[in-house]
Amino acid sequence: MAGRKLVKSVRTLIIIGYCSFMVQQREVTCGFLKAGLNLPLSRFNKNYVTLDDIFIGVKTTRHYEQTRLPLIMQTWYQLAKKQIWFFTDKDDPLNQKLTNGHMVNTKCKASYEYKNLCCKTGVEYDYFLKTNKKWFCHFDDDNYVNVPHLLTVLNRYNYDDYWYLGQTSMDTPTTIEKHNSLFTFRFGTGGAGICITRNLAVKMSPFVIGGRLMAVCEYLGSGDDVTLGFIIEILLHTKLTVMPEFHSHLENMGLLNPNTFKEQVSFSYELETKNVINVPGFSKDYDRTRFLSLHCFLFPHFNLCRPQQNWNTRSELVNKDINRLISVNRTRLCKKLPSVL
Missing domain, CATH: 3.90.550.50 (Spore Coat Polysaccharide Biosynthesis Protein SpsA; Chain A)
Structure with missing residues (x-):
C-alpha cells in the first residue's frame, strides 16, 4: 500500500514538473497548474517585463x-x-x-x-x-x-x-x-x-x-x-x-465605450472643442478634462475618489440644507406669531 502511494506521488511530481517546463516553453497551458499556483502564464516568459x-x-x-x-x-x-x-x-x-x-x-x-x-x-x-x-x-x-x-x-x-x-x-x-x-x-x-x-x-x-x-x-x-x-x-x-489602445485628441474621445476603458492604454482631451471622454463621476464643471473621473472609474480605491459623491452633489446638498433651515425657521416664526399678535 505504501509502495502504491509512493508511485502515485512520484507520478504526480513528474506530471507537474513536465507541465511547468512546457508552460515555460509556451507550448501548452496547464489549467490545473495555473489555477493551483495562481500564477499568470506571462511570468513564465523569459521576456516578461515589470x-x-x-x-x-x-x-x-x-x-x-x-x-x-x-x-x-x-x-x-x-x-x-x-x-x-x-x-x-x-x-x-x-x-x-x-x-x-x-x-x-x-x-x-x-x-x-x-x-x-x-x-x-x-x-x-x-x-x-x-x-x-x-x-x-x-x-x-x-x-x-x-x-x-x-x-x-x-x-x-x-x-x-x-x-x-x-x-x-x-x-x-x-x-x-x-x-x-x-x-x-x-x-x-x-x-x-x-x-x-x-x-x-x-x-x-x-x-x-x-x-x-x-x-x-x-x-x-x-x-x-x-x-x-x-x-x-x-x-x-x-x-x-x-495600437488601437492608444488615443489622441485627434480622435472623437466621446465615441470611446466606457465598458472598454480598462482595455485602453492612453486617453486625451481638447477643451476648446469639448472633445472629452464620456465617463461617470465628478461634475463637468469640476472635472472638465474628465481625467479625475476616469482615474476613479479605473482605480476607485484612491483617496481622491472617496469624496466623489460630495463633489457631484455639493450644490444640491447645500441647497437642501438651506431650504431645510428656511423651513424650520419659518415654522418657528409661525408658532410665535399668534402670541405676538
Missing part, C-alpha cells in the same frame, strides 16, 4: 505647470512615480520636489515650433539611453495613461526585438519629398503615445542621439513624431505596429 523595465517620458512646458501637470500628478503619476520623467523648458523647484527630482529642464524653447518639440524629444531619448530600461514610452501632458494595461500590452511583445508601437493620426501613410525622392511611411502620433524597445532605440542612435534628432527634423521640416517615423520606417526598415 514596471521597473519601462521608462516613461512626458513632454510638457512651462505654460502648463499649473494646469496639466497637477492633473497628471494627482492621477496616473501615482501609478508609476519611479518610472515617469517630465521634460519641460524651465527650472521648476516645486514640481522638482513633488516628483522627487524627475523634472528635467531640457533648455529647449517653450514654443510649439517643430524644432523645439524635436529638441525635447531628443533629450527624452538621451535620458532613456542612460538607463538600463527595456522600453521607452513617450506621452504628452494631455494624456492619461492606464499604466497597468500599458504593462500588459508591452508584455505581448519581445523586448529583445525591434518594436515601434503607436497609433496613426491619418488613414493614409505620410509622403515627404526630398531631393526628387518620395518617402512614404507611417508614424505614431505623439499625442497618443509611442513605445520603442531598447534595441530599436540603440539602432536609432546615429540619427537621434546628442541633438541629431533636431537636425533630421529640420531636414524634413517636420515634428518629432513624424521624424521618428521617418527614421524608424524609412532608414531602419522597421514598420509601425498600430
Whole structure:
C-alpha cells in the first residue's frame, strides 16, 4: 500500500514538473497548474517585463505647470512615480520636489515650433539611453495613461526585438519629398503615445542621439513624431505596429465605450472643442478634462475618489440644507406669531 502511494506521488511530481517546463516553453497551458499556483502564464516568459523595465517620458512646458501637470500628478503619476520623467523648458523647484527630482529642464524653447518639440524629444531619448530600461514610452501632458494595461500590452511583445508601437493620426501613410525622392511611411502620433524597445532605440542612435534628432527634423521640416517615423520606417526598415489602445485628441474621445476603458492604454482631451471622454463621476464643471473621473472609474480605491459623491452633489446638498433651515425657521416664526399678535 505504501509502495502504491509512493508511485502515485512520484507520478504526480513528474506530471507537474513536465507541465511547468512546457508552460515555460509556451507550448501548452496547464489549467490545473495555473489555477493551483495562481500564477499568470506571462511570468513564465523569459521576456516578461515589470514596471521597473519601462521608462516613461512626458513632454510638457512651462505654460502648463499649473494646469496639466497637477492633473497628471494627482492621477496616473501615482501609478508609476519611479518610472515617469517630465521634460519641460524651465527650472521648476516645486514640481522638482513633488516628483522627487524627475523634472528635467531640457533648455529647449517653450514654443510649439517643430524644432523645439524635436529638441525635447531628443533629450527624452538621451535620458532613456542612460538607463538600463527595456522600453521607452513617450506621452504628452494631455494624456492619461492606464499604466497597468500599458504593462500588459508591452508584455505581448519581445523586448529583445525591434518594436515601434503607436497609433496613426491619418488613414493614409505620410509622403515627404526630398531631393526628387518620395518617402512614404507611417508614424505614431505623439499625442497618443509611442513605445520603442531598447534595441530599436540603440539602432536609432546615429540619427537621434546628442541633438541629431533636431537636425533630421529640420531636414524634413517636420515634428518629432513624424521624424521618428521617418527614421524608424524609412532608414531602419522597421514598420509601425498600430495600437488601437492608444488615443489622441485627434480622435472623437466621446465615441470611446466606457465598458472598454480598462482595455485602453492612453486617453486625451481638447477643451476648446469639448472633445472629452464620456465617463461617470465628478461634475463637468469640476472635472472638465474628465481625467479625475476616469482615474476613479479605473482605480476607485484612491483617496481622491472617496469624496466623489460630495463633489457631484455639493450644490444640491447645500441647497437642501438651506431650504431645510428656511423651513424650520419659518415654522418657528409661525408658532410665535399668534402670541405676538
